[in-house]
Amino acid sequence: MRLEVKDLRKSYGPVAVLKGVDLTVKAGEVLAFLGANGAGKSTLLNCVSGAQDADAGDILVDGASLRGASPRQVQDQGVAIIYQHFQVFEGLSVADNIFLGHEIKRGGRVDRRAQNAQARDLLARLGVDDIDPRGDLGALGVGERKVVEIARALRLKPKFLILDEPTASLSDKEAKALHEVIRQAVANDGIGVIYVTHFLDEIPKIADQVTILRDGRILWTRPVGEVSIADMTDAISPDALMSGLESIPFVADGPEALRLSNLKTGFVGPINVGLHRGEVLGIYGLMGAGRTELLECLSGAAPLSGGEMVLNGEKRAFSSPRDALTNGVALVASDRKEQSLFASFSAVENLMVPHMGRSPMPRLLRSFQQEGRGFERAARRLNIQPPNPRLQGQRFSGGNAQKIMVSRWLLEGSGVQLLLLDEPTQGVDIGARHELYEALADVKRKGTTIIVASSDATEICLLADKVMVLGRGQQVALIDNPHDEEQLIELAHKAEHSAEQMELT
Numbered sequence: 436m437r438l439e440v441k442d443l444r445k446s447y448g449p450v451a452v453l454k455g456v457d458l459t460v461k462a463g464e465v466l467a468f469l470g471a472n473g474a475g476k477s478t479l480l481n482c483v484s485g486a487q488d489a490d491a492g493d494i495l496v497d498g499a500s501l502r503g504a505s506p507r508q509v510q511d512q513g514v515a516i517i518y519q520h521f522q523v524f525e526g527l528s529v530a531d532n533i534f535l536g537h538e539i540k541r542g543g544r545v546d547r548r549a550q551n552a553q554a555r556d557l558l559a560r561l562g563v564d565d566i567d568p569r570g571d572l573g574a575l576g577v578g579e580r581k582v583v584e585i586a587r588a589l590r591l592k593p594k595f596l597i598l599d600e601p602t603a604s605l606s607d608k609e610a611k612a613l614h615e616v617i618r619q620a621v622a623n624d625g626i627g628v629i630y631v632t633h634f635l636d637e638i639p640k641i642a643d644q645v646t647i648l649r650d651g652r653i654l655w656t657r658p659v660g661e662v663s664i665a666d667m668t669d670a671i672s673p674d675a676l677m678s679g680l681e682s683i684p685f686v687a688d689g690p691e692a693l694r695l696s697n698l699k700t701g702f703v704g705p706i707n708v709g710l711h712r713g714e715v716l717g718i719y720g721l722m723g724a725g726r727t728e729l730l731e732c733l734s735g736a737a738p739l740s741g742g743e744m745v746l747n748g749e750k751r752a753f754s755s756p757r758d759a760l761t762n763g764v765a766l767v768a769s770d771r772k773e774q775s776l777f778a779s780f781s782a783v784e785n786l787m788v789p790h791m792g793r794s795p796m797p798r799l800l801r802s803f804q805q806e807g808r809g810f811e812r813a814a815r816r817l818n819i820q821p822p823n824p825r826l827q828g829q830r831f832s833g834g835n836a837q838k839i840m841v842s843r844w845l846l847e848g849s850g851v852q853l854l855l856l857d858e859p860t861q862g863v864d865i866g867a868r869h870e871l872y873e874a875l876a877d878v879k880r881k882g883t884t885i886i887v888a889s890s891d892a893t894e895i896c897l898l899a900d901k902v903m904v905l906g907r908g909q910q911v912a913l914i915d916n917p918h919d920e921e922q923l924i925e926l927a928h929k930a931e932h933s934a935e936q937m938e939l940t
């Protein structure tokens with residue numbers, strides 16, 4: 436049994452994105468599907484899943500064509516897709532999520548007992564026995580939520596499963612558990628998997644074959660045992676700057692730029708930390724630990740409910756992100772397509788957001804030429820594709836949208852003194868990730884204080900001068916010059932676990 440993509444082509448207006456793609460996945464095989472931001476991966480997945488129509492070519496499952504099929508028909512033909520953005524719902528039980536849209540009914544009513552029993556069996560087949568099908572999905576961590584999505588997909592007994600960046604916001608430990616679940620699914624049911632990721636380290640752990648999509652065409656497909664991480668990096672991003680990635684030493688100079696004393700917001704706190712100009716604080720914790728909530732409070736998007744924040748010697752509590760921005764504090768949110776990117780604004784307008792409210796000149800009189808040059812510089816620096824300043828924000832691929840969001844605050848004259856970044860490299864390809872680290876190092880050198888939250892312990896150790904570990908809203912550790920990734924992972928998991936125990940007792 437095989438899923439075949441044959442000479443698939445797709446253009447958006449005059450821009451050809453897929454230029455004749457051929458791809459084969461066999462039953463019982465995991466194919467890692469890799470490519471730089473904007474290479475066309477999502478476009479291909481959307482054509483396969485029926486979400487978009489290809490212009491030419493074919494998609495075959497066991498010889499039967501899927502061209503022109505609706506997403507429902509594609510699902511009925513045995514192809515399931517799990518998107519990066521979660522499509523499970525809090526407020527519903529795990530079993531209700533698994534059976535959503537396909538409820539088991541008895542006498543016209545949902546048979547919860549049968550659903551719970553079948554959900555338990557499904558999870559057990561994946562080697563998972565610690566998720567209660569009756570429990571609310573809201574109580575689960577992100578790794579477990581992904582497992583629930585996989586169980587839901589497998590309930591329809593697909594022949595092929597497509598996973599789009601499934602580990603994007605998972606800790607290393609959660610990713611490992613998810614790999615095990617996928618391996619079980621492949622071993623039990625012989626399904627074929629297409630696995631899209633930007634984390635090259637996980638490829639040898641999960642994939643059998645590796646395919647590289649570059650610029651709308653397949654560059655090569657090879658067995659995983661025959662390629663190194665360097666081969667993959669080079670194929671994805673030939674110009675990537677891979678050497679010289681080192682932490683930049685930080686020397687405290689002058690008074691503190693930021694002091695948080697017993698700060699509380701929602702379930703988070705008390706938080707205590709002091710930072711200087713040019714110092715980088717990493718916030719490490721599992722999803723749900725309170726990282727985003729803390730950043731939102733500092734950026735004026737969520738209220739401060741206790742303690743205080745002192746910025747450059749003045750006590751502050753921002754009433755809105757705009758208020759924060761006026762005072763030199765900016766946040767790049769993790770869900771940029773939802774929260775930060777203006778979908779209908781052009782790329783250059785998105786980039787110029789920090790300057791808009793401040794420019795004394797009316798919009799029409801501002802220098803388009805200057806803005807264009809700013810965009811050109813940012814596009815060159817982070818390889819924003821396509822480098823078209825007039826393209827609407829919503830037309831950029833996920834990773835390129837992220838590059839635009841971060842670039843906003845890296846431009847000269849953005850006036851930012853405290854830069855808050857939530858998962859800044861999520862969805863960003865290997866080459867651009869390194870460019871982004873370099874760009875942040877520049878910002879740091881110029882004296883901007885940075886707080887960066889990430890679920891990637893390696894990234895935290897590389898960027899941060901100091902790391903705060905959060906677990907269920909509590910500050911569980913503050914470590915200077917972090918270098919031990921395992922220690923961070925252990926601390927975060929332990930904090931989560933002991934909080935769970937405390938709740939149970």
Ligand SMILES: Nc1ncnc2c1ncn2[C@@H]1O[C@H](COP(=O)(O)OP(=O)(O)OP(=O)(O)O)[C@@H](O)[C@H]1O
Nearest residue numbers: 447472473474475476477478830831832833834835
């Ligand atoms: N609706 C659209 N209109 C115009 N161009 C589009 C549209 N959707 C995508 N594109 C362009 O198609 C190209 C491929 O995008 P796609 O999302 O498939 O890339 P990707 O490989 O999934 O990238 P990423 O790793 O960043 O998610 C990009 O250059 C993008 O700007």
